[in-house]
Amino acid sequence: MAGVEIRATDRTYAAAVPPITTMSADLLQAELDARSGSIRPAAYAMRPDVLGAARLSRYSFSRTMLRRAVADGWTAGRVHQDLDAEGRGESIYAVDTGTHRFSFVVFTTTIDEADHTDRVIADRWEVAGVLVDGDVDDDLLARLRIEVPEQEKSRMDPRILSLTRGNRSVRFFGYLVDELAAGRQPDPDRVGDAGYILRSTAFYANGKFGMRSFAGYPGDHPFRVPYRAQFVAAWMFRELGYDMVEHCARAKGGETAVGFDGTWRRYFGLGNATGLGLVPYAFKHPRVLDAWVGVREMALADVRERAAAPADGVVLRGWIARAREHFASGSDDDCTPFLNSQALVPLLDGVAEAWGRVADGPDPYDALYRWAEQEGPETSEMVVSLLLELHDGDDDQFDLLFLVDEHSSADPTVTVAEVRAMLDERFGWLGDLGLEEPPADAFWWVVSDNTEEPRRARRDRLAPEGRDVAVDVALRLWRFGRTLAGRKADESVAAVLADHPEHRAALERLVASDRRYGEPRDNTCSTGYLPLQIQRFQLAQYGMDEFKPKSTDWLRVTLFQGAPRLAELGPHTTDDWVLPARPA
Amino acid sequence: MTDGRHQVVVAPREIHDLVFRCARVAGLDAGAADRAGRNVTAAEVHLGGAVEVFASALGDPQRLVAEFGAGPDALVEAEVEARANGSGVATFGVPTPLAALASVVADIGGRGLGVQGLPDGATAATTVDGLDVCGASTPADGAASARAAREGLSVDQRAFDALVIAARSFLVAESILDGIED
Numbered sequence: 001m002a003g004v005e006i007r008a009t010d011r012t013y014a015a016a017v018p019p020i021t022t023m024s025a026d027l028l029q030a031e032l033d034a035r036s037g038s039i040r041p042a043a044y045a046m047r048p049d050v051l052g053a054a055r056l057s058r059y060s061f062s063r064t065m066l067r068r069a070v071a072d073g074w075t076a077g078r079v080h081q082d083l084d085a086e087g088r089g090e091s092i093y094a095v096d097t098g099t100h101r102f103s104f105v106v107f108t109t110t111i112d113e114a115d116h117t118d119r120v121i122a123d124r125w126e127v128a129g130v131l132v133d134g135d136v137d138d139d140l141l142a143r144l145r146i147e148v149p150e151q152e153k154s155r156m157d158p159r160i161l162s163l164t165r166g167n168r169s170v171r172f173f174g175y176l177v178d179e180l181a182a183g184r185q186p187d188p189d190r191v192g193d194a195g196y197i198l199r200s201t202a203f204y205a206n207g208k209f210g211m212r213s214f215a216g217y218p219g220d221h222p223f224r225v226p227y228r229a230q231f232v233a234a235w236m237f238r239e240l241g242y243d244m245v246e247h248c249a250r251a252k253g254g255e256t257a258v259g260f261d262g263t264w265r266r267y268f269g270l271g272n273a274t275g276l277g278l279v280p281y282a283f284k285h286p287r288v289l290d291a292w293v294g295v296r297e298m299a300l301a302d303v304r305e306r307a308a309a310p311a312d313g314v315v316l317r318g319w320i321a322r323a324r325e326h327f328a329s330g331s332d333d334d335c336t337p338f339l340n341s342q343a344l345v346p347l348l349d350g351v352a353e354a355w356g357r358v359a360d361g362p363d364p365y366d367a368l369y370r371w372a373e374q375e376g377p378e379t380s381e382m383v384v385s386l387l388l389e390l391h392d393g394d395d396d397q398f399d400l401l402f403l404v405d406e407h408s409s410a411d412p413t414v415t416v417a418e419v420r421a422m423l424d425e426r427f428g429w430l431g432d433l434g435l436e437e438p439p440a441d442a443f444w445w446v447v448s449d450n451t452e453e454p455r456r457a458r459r460d461r462l463a464p465e466g467r468d469v470a471v472d473v474a475l476r477l478w479r480f481g482r483t484l485a486g487r488k489a490d491e492s493v494a495a496v497l498a499d500h501p502e503h504r505a506a507l508e509r510l511v512a513s514d515r516r517y518g519e520p521r522d523n524t525c526s527t528g529y530l531p532l533q534i535q536r537f538q539l540a541q542y543g544m545d546e547f548k549p550k551s552t553d554w555l556r557v558t559l560f561q562g563a564p565r566l567a568e569l570g571p572h573t574t575d576d577w578v579l580p581a582r583p584a
Numbered sequence: 585m586t587d588g589r590h591q592v593v594v595a596p597r598e599i600h601d602l603v604f605r606c607a608r609v610a611g612l613d614a615g616a617a618d619r620a621g622r623n624v625t626a627a628e629v630h631l632g633g634a635v636e637v638f639a640s641a642l643g644d645p646q647r648l649v650a651e652f653g654a655g656p657d658a659l660v661e662a663e664v665e666a667r668a669n670g671s672g673v674a675t676f677g678v679p680t681p682l683a684a685l686a687s688v689v690a691d692i693g694g695r696g697l698g699v700q701g702l703p704d705g706a707t708a709a710t711t712v713d714g715l716d717v718c719g720a721s722t723p724a725d726g727a728a729s730a731r732a733a734r735e736g737l738s739v740d741q742r743a744f745d746a747l748v749i750a751a752r753s754f755l756v757a758e759s760i761l762d763g764i765e766d
Contacts, residue, residue: 157593158736207595216733409691412660413667450758457756461764467754470614494664498657504615 028291028401031298032516038301039516043429044373045293048522052337052533053377054540055385056578059295059398062543062559063575065231067395070573072222073098076236076566078243085251086110087244090145092136093236093566097222102161103132104236105144108244113170123451125151125165127198127240131233133159133212152451158212161229164237166200168244169271173197176245181253185264188582193330193341195546195558197241199271203230225399226288227542238270238560263583269561272544274535275554276454279524280445282534283471286509286518287404292541293517295401299391300384304366312390313359319389320355322579323382324348329582330546337532338547339378347379351386365390389576408512412494416487419510423484426513427477429521435478439527445469456553470505474523480506545578590741596732599625599739602747603638605754610645612653619687620652627686627708628739629732630725634683634708639743642750647678655680656688659699662717663692671718679711693721 032039044050056062069076076095083089093104106129115124128149132140140159147154151165172194179186207213217224223232242260249257282289306312327348330341339347351372358367365387372383434440443456444464454469470476480503487496497504513519520534531553539547544557562580564573600621607617620638627634641648658674665672682689682702689699698719703710 155592158595158734207597210592210594210598210736213595213597213733213736216730216735218734409694411695413664446756446761447754448758448761449752449755452755455756455761457761458764462756462760466608466611467756468614470618492664494660498661501616501657502613504613505618506615508615508618 027397028294028298029515031401032294035298035301038305039297040300042516042519043521045297046517046519046521047377048520048530048533050377050381051520051537052530053381054537055381056540056543056545057296057299057385057388058391058575059299059388059393060541060543061227061231062234062563063578064225064395064399065228065235066563066573066577067575068222068225068228068399069095069097069569070571070575071395073571074569076569078239078566079103081243081247083108083244083247085248087248091240091243093239094135095232095236095566099220100133100222101135102223102232103134103136104233105130105132105136105141105148106237106240107145107148108240109149111167125149125201126167127200127237128165129233129237129240130156130160130164131162131229131236133161152209154209156208156210158210158216160211161205161223162233163204163209163211164200164202164230164233166198166237166271168241169194169197169199173245177248177252180246180249180259181257183253183256183258185258185261185583188329188584191582193546193582195267195269195561196238196271197245197268198237199273199556200234200237201273202277203233205230224403226402226404231543234270235560235563236566238268238563239566241268241270242565263580265565266562266577267580267583269558269563271556271558272539273550273554273556274539276456276531278535278538279531280454280469280471282520282538283473283524285404285406286513287406287515289520290515290518291402291404292537294515295398296384296388297517298401299388299393300369302393303387303390304363304369306365306390308359308362308364313355313364316355316365316386316390317352317359319386319579320348320352322581323386324352325581326579333548335548337530338536338549341546344378344382347375347382350375351379351383406512408508408514410493410507410511412492412497414493415489416484416491416493416496417489419493419507420481420484420489422510423477423481426510427481427519430474430478430481433474433478433521433523433526435475435523440523441475441525442527443525443529445471445524472523472525473509473519475525476503476506477510479503480510591738592741592744593736593738594744595736596625596629599628599635599737599747602744602751605751606638606642606747607648607652609750609753610642610648612649616653616656619656620684622687623652623656623685624683624708625687626690627681627683628737629728630686631682631706631708631710633740634686635739635747636743637681637683637709639740639746642746650678651680652684654678655684659685659688659692659715659717662715663695663697666697666717671716673714673716675714676712679713681709681711682706683708685712685715689715690724692717693724696721698722 074095074097079094080092088109091106095102108127111124111126130144130148176186205211223229246259324345327341327344332340332342354371355368358364361367369383372380442459444459446455446457446467448455483500483503493507523529532549532555536547539557544559546558547555549555562577603624604617604621607620624634624638641651655676658676662672662674692699697717698721700716700718
């Protein structure tokens with residue numbers, strides 16, 4: 001499998017880690033229950049093609065992180081940089097949240113262009129960094145110099161919060177250096193829709209390689225919000241790209257060199273390449289998935305129920321225009337199965353026209369959404385993200401809503417009848433997937449010995465022999481249901497498992513899957529399974545856009561494009577930085 | 585058990601993930617292997633030394649299955665009995681270390697029942713032939729779990745390395761995977 005990914009936070013453990021908070025999970029469910037008549041049904045929201053049309057929104061993690069930074073008065077900047085003329089060396093960036101200080105320590109080198117790869121299995125990287133809780137003393141820095149470039153082979157400790165790496169953009173890094181060195185700004189036509197200088201490949205965290213566990217953040221820790229540490233690291237990674245280009249330009253051009261000016265200062269984000277590693281996470285964490293979807297659906301329901309307000313209408317019209325301008329400067333590269341940037345332009349024209357028709361009517365936001373849903377998922381999910389720009393949720397509350405207690409334990413005394421009822425209620429959709437047909441079981445999921453990258457293997461070419469990753473949720477639950485059909489209704493499920501221990505994982509999953517939006521309605525093992533769809537959903541939740549598939553299994557994306565730079569953080573920093581126009 | 589040996593600080597999830605893979609390789613189904621991972625992790629957090637106990641079983645898959653697969657099953661059966669009759673007895677086919685049972689004990693406690701017969705001063709290596717499920721559970725102490733999440737767990741380096749090596753058998757060679765692709 002190809003690709004790389006933001007490596008996910010992982011589960012909490014039954015007795016090893018206390019629940020983060022059951023209250024927050026209950027709070028989200030209560031909020032959704034209160035909107036049960038207006039939220040979108042899981043039958044729609046969890047459809048693979050709908051998930052696969054998701055876009056970044058106000059509640060994506062890159063956005064929530066930067067809003068928190070502004071709200072709490074964080075400051076950030078570069079505290080040390082020692083680079084040679086080619087940009088090789090080390091840099092340290094720091095962020096001060098008012099209560100904590102963090103350091104992003106990053107080591108840079110150059111590798112031959114031929115060795116550049118997006119695959120997570122690469123063993124050499126031009127950029128390797130870590131986010132550290134606190135300042136970095138000489139002893140720690142010396143250790144990091146040895147460990148960080150080793151990436152998956154390294155040993156970290158709980159001071160380390162995230163580990164990442166990446167490469168320069170082969171196409172644009174040198175070009176940008178040359179232009180700035182010559183005293184020129186980049187030519188917009190040469191840069192095209194390239195939205196990044198550096199391309200990251202993974203942000204490991206949460207206990208990987210000995211790093212701090214997510215549950216190890218105290219209650220008042222500023223990173224006790226899912227993915228906050230990773231996105232602080234990503235934001236600083238993006239800053240490094242600017243600094244490296246400007247440094248190399250100065251080294252090359254001397255007095256002639258200039259820095260990025262005007263809108264170029266924010267235009268570039270951080271690239272990312274993402275592969276199959278995201279898929280197991282999505283299928284192993286139903287309550288996390290529910291939170292991600294549930295928060296969005298809750299906000300959408302609120303906006304759809306709003307009455308018309310002229311000021312909101314102006315804002316929405318502005319966002320539609322902004323999105324159109326942003327995508328109009330993008331490419332028409334083949335992005336199948338997604339729409340490329342140019343194809344989104346007429347889609348957004350359609351949105352603008354539809355808004356023009358409904359804006360003065362009753363329930364205009366709901367009317368716009370209903371129109372969009374009829375147009376198909378690419379339109380409906382674009383409109384969802386645009387509508388969410390009108391939402392003004394309390395970030396303190398929304399940060400809590402993303403916290404999930406994943407612990408569950410199946411009660412062995414429940415009866416077969418009770419389990420059947422649970423199965424019908426939570427997985428009644430399995431019957432639509434054709435799980436009895438041979439193509440449904442064509443693949444199994446395996447972990448490669450090359451940096452432990454997940455891949456799919458054809459069952460008829462390689463037998464699992466106990467090495468399968470249990471993300472075959474649909475098949476497992478379907479087969480469990482078949483077994484239950486032949487058992488007495490009043491016997492305990494423990495008795496079933498005594499005869500069929502292979503169903504234990506299915507029972508535990510059934511019990512854990514107690515939320516509306518926890519299950520993508522898909523079969524990861526079928527011949528027709530398209531990983532790109534769940535990947536895109538996850539990436540959108542992270543705050544990534546510009547989805548450019550490179551195969552059925554991996555894609556490139558951009559994040560933090562248009563975002564404020566470290567030095568720009570301040571009380572007047574606004575949240576409307578996404579979808580930037582290409583500099584003129 | 586670890587005096588004088590090298591220790592390494594690891595995160596709880598690392599123990600879980602490695603035990604899961606080793607248990608799969610030894611023949612446990614996915615659910616039982618996940619449970620083994622939770623048991624060993626919980627035992628390491630609350631009792632210490634669980635990684636060493638599990639590592640000592642790696643060379644004997646039959647023992648691993650009997651202790652870490654059948655052991656928790658017997659305790660679960662006792663819980664079913666206790667829920668029906670007020671008390672239940674778990675009789676283990678082989679002396680079973682608490683490293684194989686710790687999370688299941690906590691889960692039973694979470695459903696309100698107590699597990700009796702745990703020796704005072706027990707460690708993860710302490711073995712039991714049987715346990716009683718009856719009475720009320722005692723409140724769980726979350727302090728050790730929180731500390732483990734915050735600071736990591738100091739475990740025997742040799743045992744941890746043994747898990748790392750054994751867990752590699754769960755992986756499939758990249759060359760094989762490339763070879764079977766179209």
